[in-house]
Amino acid sequence: MRVALFWMLAVASIVSGWRVFRTDSMVRAAYWLMASFVAVGIIMVQLDAEFLGLVLILMMAGEMTIMAVFMVMFMMNPAGLNPMMMVHQHRASIVAGVLAFVGLAGVGIFARFPEPTLRASGQVTAQLGHELLGDSMLIFETAGVALLATMIGALAIAGATGRFGSADEGSQEPGEA
Amino acid sequence: MAGARVEVVLGQRPGILKRLAAMAPVRVFAISGSESAEIETLIADLELEQEIVLTDSPRSANVLLAMGEFPGSMQESARRIHDQLCGPRRTLWLRQNVSAPSEAIFPKAIREDTHCDLALLLRKIHRDLLTGVEPSEEPILPDEEPALWRGVGPYGQGGTGMTGGVPYGRPMPETAPDRDGLALDQLSVRVGPFFRPFPSGLTLALKLQGDVIQEAAVAENPFDAKKLNPDFESGDPFIRALSEPVPVVEMEMARARHHLHWLCNALQVHGLGALGLRTRAIARSLSPGMIAPIAQLRKILRYSRSVSLVGAGVGVIQPDKIRDRGLGPVARAAGLREDLRMTDPAYQELGFEPVVHAENDVRSRLWQRLDEAMQSVTLAARSGNATSGGGGRVEGPRGVITLDGNSLPLLLGLLPDLLYGLEWGDAVATVVSLDLDLRDVRSQRVS
């Protein structure tokens, strides 16, 4: 049962990954990629990397949506519903894609991984926490807090009632001196 | 699909599902053309019925309630709305004079005059429709593509390259720079004339980036075509007061009711349907001096901070654009002490002092009308037999009314500048806060 589920998810992740390049809309492409990530996330949950798998889904839901919205925003395409070719440089990209897939799959199959030092138990998340917040804690915390502060600052500036009064004040139409 | 096939052999009872559906609240989408105060009261009463729901979008309604006469430019839109109702659907067309000749806007509509028991009639239409006694109406307009596209272009999708042609029948939008200098999509959209939060007949031609308005133009007022002389026979005390003295109590109660009905609409737009209903009920049973329920409503709005949540800093008008123009509550909400009643001896005797709010935004226009309603109810209780009017100029609930016109054209003229750069939600709040009525062209004389 578990094995069957694994294969189903594996096939689903590859098929939806392939559909990303075959669909003709930016939003559909983004969400095919999302579907692929969800399948990978569930595989990770199955492999007892529960926390990592769930966090993958959590993060990708936001990221794929932001990606879709930004693409729609910048491409001249009403809300991404009109059809468009989603790929260019077909030959090169096909070659690169196949090479990358074969290479990674080869690593997965032929590489000799260290003997499993972790027992499959509920301790995986805790051990992950110790790893992240042990030796590397300073790096992670610094980066995390800096990023968060940047985001909050950006929001405070971009809001219509900005840090220094109304955001409209003093802004110029582009092209005007 | 089920709706299209509703057929009932005589004598056979409809199935349990149909009978249950027939007992469901009637979903009504209401559109109104030129209408009289009579019809306005009908729709206000309709909202107080528990088993009738007025929907925001025509899609999920079963009954289209059309009220009044529709001038030429609104007829096409009215037919479109009709076809957007998903079956089973039926149209009820209320007209003041049902036997008067009219254009066949809704060929299959049930026609009634305004004296009917509307709620009862709607329930009957709904029941007959859902149990299959009456068939669903066919669409009026043909189902056509907006532009020819099939077979055109490399994939037959109607376009060439990325932006050429009309892919799938719709032209690609143009790009335009936004405030930060990025070139982003710009979507051209027309909203109206039956967009529920807007006054009937108001159509805005918009250019949107996301939901930010980059350009707003007000389409021509469809009701402008038939400019009428003031109808002194009408029940409207403010129109009557142009030519003759009218009891102050009558005018002030009318003003209070007007403001409360407006408040109800505003609350519904801001997601407070239940409080809106409460306002409607207060307006219906209002009597002089009945201040407590309004004060209680005010308290709820203050403690929930609702008014500032929806309107703080939104829709601020430059004061010099509204000074000395007779804009009534809108001007007074901007801190301007302007009110014809200040110079009226009848009101001076009552010790009238205008209510004023300073912030000049959607928030202060909400407070302004709520406070004016309370003031009017108090004034009405104290006024006794005092009368006012007859001088050709009256302070109406929407500002000064004269024999030559009212505040409507001025307020409509403010819109394009006011809406520029607003997010859509703020734009709607702003339009609502101005209390426009496009039908209010009665007192605009043809000169």
Place this chain on the structure above:
Amino acid sequence: MISYGRLLGELATIALVLLAGVYATVVIDLWAGRMVARAPVRAFRALTFPIRQTALFLLQQRATTERPDAPLWALAPALLAAIAAASLLVIPFSSQTSAAGIESGIVYFGALMALVMIAVYLNGWSANSVFPIIGGYRFIAEALSYEMPLALVLIGAALPAQSLSVSAIVISQDSLWNVIRQPLGLPIYLIAGLGVAFWGPLALPDAADLAGGTESELSGVQLLLWRTARIAVLVAVAAMGAAVFLGGWTGPWLPGAVWMTLKTIALIFIMVGAGHLVARVRLERFVLVAWTVLIPLALLDVFAAGAVVLAGSPR
């Protein structure tokens, strides 16, 4: 190892619980609305309202728009309903029923709530119509703003339990509920929860000023599914809140499941009541407040919870 037979049984239970919750929420909402409106309530009508309304929607035709993305449009309500149902998997309704083999219950819940954003955006986008897609865009801005506070207060609640499992969090509240231990937690959670279910003050994607927004082109079965799924999300949010902040199944005299139900209904009542009394906030204002007020407050909540745990733990 997951037992699949048990999982199926649990799924059936969840579907039943969810439907009952949705039914109760609709009636509560109707009743609260009539109370706020000072209008008479007819008990029989209110109690039968969901059935009659369902029958009507089942008989209504489905709306079609000009060239919608039909598969994604059909998928959106199903996705939303699936999210609500799946999130109930990790919410323990009594000390006996536990999660379906998922230890990181809180993270799982957070991941599902992030997917709500996709369901709402797809529902708006695939209709190929103006108001729905504006509703979809609005929700993305809203969702990105409430997600961080939501995740942070849930982490704060997990700290005293020293576990990400929801059952462990309930057990950790044996002596003192998290709502008292972490006073900032529940209010922030409820605000974010209103956002997740896009309800009341945070009903931005399907607001009246968009003529219904993402649901303005829906009718019939599709509308029925969408609204049911949305209320199911609200129920799931309330149930999680009851487990994580109000001590879940713990309580004297009554069985655990009854306590859990009562607490869930209490939270539903608060959220529904807020919907009738507080106006819909402006999007721009909400985004700003979420990032500059709610996130710092939620961080404070986490730091305080962490400090308490460290102070209490033996060195």
